[in-house]
Amino acid sequence: MPSNFLANNQPIARVMVAGTGVMGAQIAFQCAFSGVDVVAYDVDAACLVRASARFDALGRVYAVDFGAPREQIEASLARIESNTDIGSAVADANLVIEAIPEDLAIKQSFYRALSAVAPAGTIFASNSSTLVPSQFAIFTDRPERVLNLHFAHEVWKHNIAEVMGHQGTDPAVFERVVQFAHRIGMVPLPLRKEHPGYLLNTMLMPMLIAALGLLVNDVADVPTIDKAWMVAKGDRIGPFGILDGIGMTTVYNVTMSLAERTGDSTHRRIAEYVKANLIDTGRLGESVGHGFYRYPDPDFRNPTFVAA
Secondary structure (H helix, E strand, O other): OOOOOOOOOOOOOEEEEOOOHHHHHHHHHHHOOOEEEEEEEOHHHHHHHHHHHHHHHHHHHHHHHHOOOOOHHHHHHHEEEEOOOHHHHHHHOOOEEEEEOHHHHHHHHHHHHHHHHHHOOOOOEEEEOOOHHHHHOOOOOOHEEEEEOOOOOOOOOOOEEEEEEEOOOOHHHHHHHHHHHHHHHOOEEEEOOOOOOOHHHHHHHHHHHHHHHHOOOOOOOOOHHHHHHHHHHOOOOHHHHHHHHHOOHHHHHHHHHHHHHHHHHHHHHHHHHHHHHOOOOOOOOOHHHHHEEEOOOOOOHHHHHHOO
């Protein structure tokens, strides 16, 4: 990609999605379904094998939810290629959407490596749920082209894209990413300044923390807490289903960070519970098939779950 990518007002035509877990796979498929060429990058070939199965499953979901014909699904799948080599994966990318684990050290290492091989004009966008772009920008060779682009779980239904820059983000880069989000079927939500948790998670996290607090304080079990929310609010998923989609590593990092920042004993007990009962037992969430529920057919999707 030429370095004058923005100056020539060229569209974002090729995206590298780094990380192929639940969210990375959803982002990649949504881009491909919207006509964008995608390179799905992961360091582990086994992850890409699992990602291929996720893409196939998403194709079936889009066929049902959108009535997309088989030809459109096949064309979307054909737009996605897989790669474990970061240099060749990013070689022709206009935009990188990073969806790797929510660990600052891992992300910083990734951005150092990416900067060494990415074309000069490539934009770097993180899907981080809790970290802000200035935490990554200093580890790149192009801080003016770094920002966050945050998607919600089940991107084809909950189609928001929160766009957050930092003080050094080029306004033209910010606007180009807003335009891209709209192009792939999202409702762009531009933030005026950095804010951990963005808009959605700032509103959502108190509910999720409250649900976890009810659990660790032994007020009720997981299904009962989820039923309370699902029946009363008419939602098809409760807090623990949402937490499975987020992933336990992120849940642990967020709650431990809150515990350290606030000194709140409940936050610390939640973090310790998540680590001991979920992370340490391999129940990392929907991405591995087991969290608070088992996947691909969790109990809460059974119509009888919320029956009297």
